[in-house]
Amino acid sequence: MSGNRAVAYKGPGVVEVIDTPYPEFELKDGPGVNPANVGRKVPHGAILKTVATNICGSDQHMVRGRTTAPEGLVLGHEITGEVIEVGPGVEFIKVGDIVSVPFNIACGRCRNCKEGKTGICLNVNPERPGSAYGYVDMGGWVGGQAEYVLVPYADWNLLKFPDRDQALEKILDLTMLSDIFPTGFHGAYSAGVGPGSTVYIAGAGPVGLAAAVGAQLLGAAAVIVADLNEDRLAQARSFGCETVDVSKGDPRDQIEQLLGVPEVDCGVDAVGFEARGHGEDASTEAPATVLNSLMDITAAGGALGIPGLYVTGDPGGVDEAAKVGSLSLRLGLGWAKSLSFTTGQCPVMKYNRQLMMAILHDKVQIAKAVKATAITLEDAPRGYAEFDGGAAKKYVLDPNGYLGAS
Known part of the structure; x- marks a missing residue:
């Protein structure tokens, strides 16, 4: 050869x-x-x-x-x-x-x-x-x-x-x-998904869909997948997921319509550093949006699985901080709610x-x-x-x- x-x-x-x-x-x-x-x-x-x-x-x-x-x-x-x-x-x-x-x-x-x-x-x-x-x-x-x-x-x-x-x-x-299957599953597993859990997955790309499949395999009662792309949301619905269109506003309201409460037990970030805003800001890149939103909608004592990619060097970052991977996180909110975070590569x-x-x-x-x-x-x-x-x-x-x- x-x-x-x-x-x-x-x-x-x-x-x-x-x-x-x-x-x-x-x-x-x-x-x-x-x-x-x-x-x-x-x-x-x-x-x-x-x-x-x-x-x-x-x-x-x-x-x-x-x-x-x-x-x-x-x-x-x-x-x-x-x-x-x-x-x-x-x-x-x-x-x-x-x-x-x-x-x-x-x-x-x-x-x-x-x-x-x-x-x-x-x-x-x-x-x-x-x-x-x-x-x-x-x-x-x-x-x-x-x-x-x-x-x-x-x-x-x-x-x-x-x-x-x-x-x-x-x-x-x-x-x-x-x-993607181990990575998505890792996101759900590290978020604490188990029998009867409610889980919100940000991102309906392949990793987000794999996280949804993983959450179902782990016994979740309700799997909610969020995205801006209707075709990808339809793909999530095709195998039994609920969906949230974040271009329509704060996901809390849509979650409450689905579950009766505006929060979930477990959250997964399958988007990463190129995240966009929600609602009227959906066309604008806002890299901390998903993480801050997940801290807001995950119940106190819950956990976030973060298989979405974050980098230390991004020439196209929206500002100088983003270009080196520094984001404006509401860490105080996460701390106050005793949330756990798991980041990094999935150990396949x-x-x-x-x-x-x-x-x-x-x-x-x-x-x-x-x-x-x-x-x-x-x-x-x-x-x-x-x-x-x-x-x-x-x-x-x-x-x-x-x-x-x-």
Whole structure:
């Protein structure tokens, strides 16, 4: 093998499908690669032929120019693949295995990994704890919106599907295990959702819809999903959620109409730093809106799960504070109400096997909930443009024809 095709960020609003080197068991220099990682040997790695790789809202933040991502960065952290090569240090993963790749890269050796905190591994990113494929400031591990991709620490990171034929039959569901299903579930779980809970989820994009599915799986009595986009709200209603259109004003009033009280037990932020205002301010970016609203409508003693992305560098921030990730939060309100907050990357391996079993045993249909839509790798620019325009779909790239996209 000598060639590879991949989706690369080429500047604000622009992605292109490019020719790129076939992976080797060594991290090479390239856009976004931390200099301290250049030349890093990966004998513990596996090379995958990509079965499915998804466009994520986190990718979209970079493509909009809202991060410090360098031009030429190969994108993609939601990867499912077939193992075609393994390094000499790989013992258990075998060629031919169909596997899910957690988006956060973890070594399995450091203190945080051993404590289950795989989203903040200490050894894979020289810059700071935590790493991911194809993402800005995450160490420079090459993204998986490509025909082939290298995965380090394969025995630790990869989740092998028990049966190849069954996996390929359910692949549109199983590809969500790399990120959005565990991430959404983590948002609901860390918000304290349990049997009989009422939960408000801000954002009806794929992560918000995955959080809603997670809340249902956890036994919530009422799942309310909020957004500005009617098509996405309709998608939430399609699997039994209540909805709130925040363009119509303060969500408290709409929540009261649904529940009889203007508050919920649990709140989830699936929007992140590009949030907009509510009501008359819905057309204006106001990055603290969702967090402040959640503190307002979550009952005292409740919790907020915050899987929505927040960054430390945003060139397009609405003011100088926002450009470095500083927001005007009503922390006093949160403190007065004794609210708990859980932020940061989802530790995917905490949840992915259990969620895989729920999929394989037909307890959940996550692909249907997020309207998974397969497209070819060459169609990625269209997928990015339509997703950025608010399409109520989860675009799944099919680089090698496993999904039959055309």
